Amino acid sequence: MAAKRSGAQSKRSQRTGVSLQSVQEAPREPPLSLERIVATAVGLLDAEGVGGLTMRRLADRLGSGAMSLYWHVGNKEEVFDLALDSVLEYRAPPQTVESQGWRGEVVHMLEDWRASMLRHPWSASLLPRRALGPNILRRLELLSKTLSRAGVADADLNVAIWSLWNYVMGATITRASFDLSDDDRAAAQERLTRLSEHYPTIERSRLLLDNDWDGAFRKGLDFLLDGLAPR
Amino acid sequence: MAAKRSGAQSKRSQRTGVSLQSVQEAPREPPLSLERIVATAVGLLDAEGVGGLTMRRLADRLGSGAMSLYWHVGNKEEVFDLALDSVLEYRAPPQTVESQGWRGEVVHMLEDWRASMLRHPWSASLLPRRALGPNILRRLELLSKTLSRAGVADADLNVAIWSLWNYVMGATITRASFDLSDDDRAAAQERLTRLSEHYPTIERSRLLLDNDWDGAFRKGLDFLLDGLAPR
DNA sequence: AATTGAATCGTACACCGTACGAGTCGATCA
DNA sequence: TGATCGACTCGTACGGTGTACGATTCAATT
Numbered sequence: 001m002a003a004k005r006s007g008a009q010s011k012r013s014q015r016t017g018v019s020l021q022s023v024q025e026a027p028r029e030p031p032l033s034l035e036r037i038v039a040t041a042v043g044l045l046d047a048e049g050v051g052g053l054t055m056r057r058l059a060d061r062l063g064s065g066a067m068s069l070y071w072h073v074g075n076k077e078e079v080f081d082l083a084l085d086s087v088l089e090y091r092a093p094p095q096t097v098e099s100q101g102w103r104g105e106v107v108h109m110l111e112d113w114r115a116s117m118l119r120h121p122w123s124a125s126l127l128p129r130r131a132l133g134p135n136i137l138r139r140l141e142l143l144s145k146t147l148s149r150a151g152v153a154d155a156d157l158n159v160a161i162w163s164l165w166n167y168v169m170g171a172t173i174t175r176a177s178f179d180l181s182d183d184d185r186a187a188a189q190e191r192l193t194r195l196s197e198h199y200p201t202i203e204r205s206r207l208l209l210d211n212d213w214d215g216a217f218r219k220g221l222d223f224l225l226d227g228l229a230p231r
Numbered sequence: 232m233a234a235k236r237s238g239a240q241s242k243r244s245q246r247t248g249v250s251l252q253s254v255q256e257a258p259r260e261p262p263l264s265l266e267r268i269v270a271t272a273v274g275l276l277d278a279e280g281v282g283g284l285t286m287r288r289l290a291d292r293l294g295s296g297a298m299s300l301y302w303h304v305g306n307k308e309e310v311f312d313l314a315l316d317s318v319l320e321y322r323a324p325p326q327t328v329e330s331q332g333w334r335g336e337v338v339h340m341l342e343d344w345r346a347s348m349l350r351h352p353w354s355a356s357l358l359p360r361r362a363l364g365p366n367i368l369r370r371l372e373l374l375s376k377t378l379s380r381a382g383v384a385d386a387d388l389n390v391a392i393w394s395l396w397n398y399v400m401g402a403t404i405t406r407a408s409f410d411l412s413d414d415d416r417a418a419a420q421e422r423l424t425r426l427s428e429h430y431p432t433i434e435r436s437r438l439l440l441d442n443d444w445d446g447a448f449r450k451g452l453d454f455l456l457d458g459l460a461p462r
Numbered sequence: 463a464a465t466t467g468a469a470t471c472g473t474a475c476a477c478c479g480t481a482c483g484a485g486t487c488g489a490t491c492a
Numbered sequence: 493t494g495a496t497c498g499a500c501t502c503g504t505a506c507g508g509t510g511t512a513c514g515a516t517t518c519a520a521t522t
Contacts, residue, residue: 032500055479065502067480072500076479125360128408132439137430144432156450157436163451166401167394173359173404174397199368201375205388208363219387220394227458263469286510296471298511303469307510 032064034072034082041083045122053079080126085133087120088113092142102150103225106143107218110164113139114172114217121176128169140165152229160228167224175213263295265303265313272314273351281353284310311357316364318351319344323373333381334456338449340373341395345403345448352407359400371396383460391459398455406444 030036040061044053055076059066073079093108117124127136143161152160196203210216261267271292275284286307290297304310324339348355358367374392383391427434441447 054477056477059502067482067503068501070480125356128404129356134426134429137426137433140438141430141433144436144438148432154436158438158441159447159450159454161436161438162402162405162447163398163454166399166405166451167397167455168401169405170397170399170401171393174393174400177359195365195368198365199372201379202368202372205375205385205392207371207375207389207392210389216390216393219390220397223390223394223458224398224455225458226461227454227456230457285508287508290471298472298513299470301511 032062032068032072036062037069037072037079038082038086041079042087042120045083046120050122050126055079077130081130081133084123084126084130085135087123088116088127088133088135088139090116090135090139090142102146105146106150106164106225107221109139109142109146110168110221111218114168114175117172118176124169124172124176128173147229150229156228163224163228164221167221171217171220175217263293263299263303267293268300268303268310269313269317272310273318276314276353277351281357286310308361312361312364315354315357315361316366318354319347319358319364319366319370321347321366321370321373333377336377337374337381337395337456338452340370340377341399341452342449344370345399345406348403349407355400355403355407359404378460381460387459394455394459395452398452402448402451406448 037058041053041058044058044061048057053076055069056066058079059069062069069079073082090109090112093105117127132140140161143164144157147160148154148157193203202208268289272284272289275289275292279288284307286300287297289310290300293300300310304313321340321343324336348358363371371392374395375388378391379385379388423430423434423439433439
């Protein structure tokens with residue numbers, strides 16, 4: 001465990017402490033632990049993206065050797081799995097929100113899901129390729145229960161759940177990958193207008209330039225819910 | 232196969248004469264070309280997955296040196312872009328199909344889209360991260376035009392298009408990533424039943440075991456279209 | 463015959479994941 | 493006290509990666 005450790009490092013610095021260099025050099029790192037590794041991996045992913053997560057770089061940030069990580073973790077894939085699930089935890093809202101009806105509950109959970117992934121854009125494209133972690137399964141369970149209680153027929157339940165899952169996944173992945181740098185955005189814009197003659201309807205509706213992602217997500221979700229359970 | 236008459240060899244055979252080398256050696260590869268590179272990349276991706284595409288391996292299959300590819304292609308990313316777009320071409324159905332109404336037209340295009348990606352499972356997870364190639368833009372243009380002609384209000388058009396895009400992307404990516412080996416599937420199944428007490432509703436609805444992906448896709452699409460344009 | 467330019471490829475470099483084995487250190491036991 | 497052990501850390505090494513760079517080949521043109 002990580003917590004107990006401040007004693008050891010102070011002991012260490014006491015022992016060697018007479019010489020002055022030990023006082024103000026490298027900030028002594030706490031010992032490695034799964035939690036610290038996962039938290040640091042999330043930070044690294046946030047900062048550098050999927051391609052920026054390297055066992056060596058991760059170890060650097062932790063102030064340890066690269067191979068030390070392998071005591072706590074089986075391989076790099078496991079780091080991804082843990083980082084991903086750690087980011088998808090859901091704290092259900094207080095009862096007051098629940099009382100506003102199943103529809104509000106579903107919308108709240110799915111919007112929170114999307115928001116969690118957009119806070120860590122690497123997570124969206126990672127999720128479909130990794131195993132379903134406990135936090136994801138908890139969300140699916142909650143969704144199932146809510147829809148079931150809302151009266152969705154058992155025969156339609158799976159289709160309803162998958163439709164919502166698909167919609168959220170697609171929306172979030174797309175949104176995250178469209179979050180380009182300004183340079184990229186300018187380049188894409190330029191490329192598109194150059195080709196606009198071939199795609200007049202896209203051009204006219206300004207499909208690729210509309211920036212109201214949140215509103216579009218909400219509206220589309222409403223349409224889908226209308227189809228699933230007409231009000 | 233290293234087919235090339237390499238410099239070293241030709242120099243040597245000049246010296247030793249014309250005897251055995253010329254007639255029946257390795258089948259001469261056609262010269263490199265963009266199309267051949269892309270086609271071979273698709274084959275390699277189909278066979279080995281995203282991680283299996285390597286410039287060296289690709290060159291091996293082409294019977295060329297790895298660095299020769301860089302004459303035709305800027306970098307590895309471009310190979311991905313080209314392979315991806317080459318797989319998403321859409322040949323619109325004959326008029327007869329069109330006459331069955333806009334809804335049939337939309338469903339046909341989206342099901343074909345999904346089918347194309349499932350034929351090349353690497354494509355689904357790649358698409359959201361890459362630029363929109365011409366074949367994708369053509370599909371979006373067709374979708375826009377059809378929905379617009381079907382009477383979807385201009386104000387709702389973008390939301391409708393993105394909702395459909397999101398749904399298809401999510402469904403296809405999820406489907407492709409659930410296409411595990413039997414071993415993986417067995418392991419997942421075991422893990423889930425072990426945890427079934429925590430996720431009773433998921434367990435009861437057999438959410439993760441239902442294998443009728445095509446039917447679920449179609450039904451969910453119908454729900455969404457119902458919401459978008461009530462009939 | 464000389465020149466040119468498109469196309470090919472060998473070598474080299476920096477970086478990657480991780481197998482392997484040796485090292486450190488606190489706790490436990492003789 | 494000293495020996496032993498287990499948890500943990502890390503240096504080195506290996507086989508792989510993408511690609512920069514420069515040398516080379518060869519057909520066409522001068």
